[in-house]
Amino acid sequence: MNWTNAKGAQITVRGQSLEYGCWGPAPHKAPTLVLLHEGLGSVAQWKDVPAQLAERTGFGVFAYSRAGYGGSDPVTLPRPLDFQTREAEDVLGAVLDAAGIEHCVLMGHSDGATIAAIYAGSVSDMRVRGLVLIAPHFFTEPAGLDAIRAAGEAFETGDLKQRLGKYHTNVEVAFKGWHDVWTDPAFAKWNVGDAIDHWRIPVLAIQGRDDPYGTLAQIQEIEERIYSPLDTLILDDCGHAPHLEKPQETLAEIAEFCLRLRRLEEDEVKIG
Template identity: 75%
Template sequence: MAITWTDAPQERAQVNGTALEYACWGPSPDQAPTLVLLHEGLGSVAQWKDVPQALTDATGFGVFAYSRAGYGASDPVSLPRPLDYMTREAEDNLGAVMDAAGIKQAVLLGHSDGATIATLFAGSVSDMRVRGLILIAPHFFAEADGLAAIRAAGKDFVEGDLRSKLAKYHANVDVAFRGWHDAWTDPAFANWNVADAIDHLRIPVLAIQGRDDPYGTLAQIDEIETRIYSPVETLILDGCGHAPHLEQADATLAEISEFCARLWRLEQQEVAFA
């Protein structure tokens, strides 16, 4: 189903037999490039808050966000999630979502799990629509401290108020949480590593990380800088945790805006030269 470009859609998009919640901001794909937002492991469309509008205001790009299956108001999924659920999302679903949205030229902007999915897509799927990546708090391999933080979140979900907080955003809150938490805390996930996707990137990348992120260290950013063959820029934010776009919105937005402006100047030069 082709979507209607609106920030208040009346229907969900049907993609691969699944109904997905979505929203759009700013110019449509036939008028401007599109920032495609890929949420974190406990995220949804609504949890981007005012970020999408700020992005379109700052960049002039359209912005498209959707809740992956199992999140927000999208259809639920069967549990447990497979441990390679991020790879499957990249290879099986993201391209089809962009097809439904009518995306023509895109920058993928992913947060946490979403950043990993963006990298996996760009590193494994030949899709000329995608011209750049913005990776916020990406992870490519499991780290002991990050796994400990996820186990702590599991305790808070059962004993604290995390479940009630998430229930505001997810129609199937137990599916959303358990699908993420139980995959990451599976003993086999300690060996999870998809960093080889970085080796295959051939488009510009902006990587943003909070220095105090409990779910991932700067080793994740070092992995990008060590392995990548395409241009990469980084922004490391002091006094910032897992969500730079919310915790230090101004600095994050400014960096994203400059990256998009430089990227599209380069795109226009290449088109003119061709």
């Protein structure tokens, strides 16, 4: 794989072509921040966050669009209700392999945070040294489901389809693959909180107080179940995307977390 952020770069993972981008040093030169996007996200929708994080941390940054999103191959609909678990357990490790990742921090937003959380709790992978979880979901909440239904109306009758179409080759697949799972009546009982019980790496959890898709109950679930070190950043006057809505505070906290992990690992090597 070429370490490049050239538009249209593709890697093949499990027979699917996935778009990706890279910033900063390659994996053999520095740790890597691996970015996992939200339920309607893609590489492009991280905007300048990857470049800023590479500059602030000295880490490489690797972002990719999951199948069904951005310029990646489409998926067959409907998605299974456990699609996040399948993505974590069946795909993410293969993506890390294909990208040549050696030591990394998984940084996920929304559904991407959930996928990172499940991976860290179910797959033994010594490459993963920490988690940054932005607006993670571990269970459904009525207000969050209402917000997703409202997004469905905006997609069908408003301009949401047009706005998303700038980022996704298959916008119907991208939207319905997310919306139709979350609004399925059977999904109301979905809960992956038990992933937290198995984490053994440091975690930074970030949440906006005004997030329409999830409340601070998601962060409290972490606090009540976690056995490993936890830092939290709760942002006032902030919704679902702290890295875009409050970039200074959010990126500074992420950078400090990553640099602290690196210092701790370097100290351990010296002691050894």
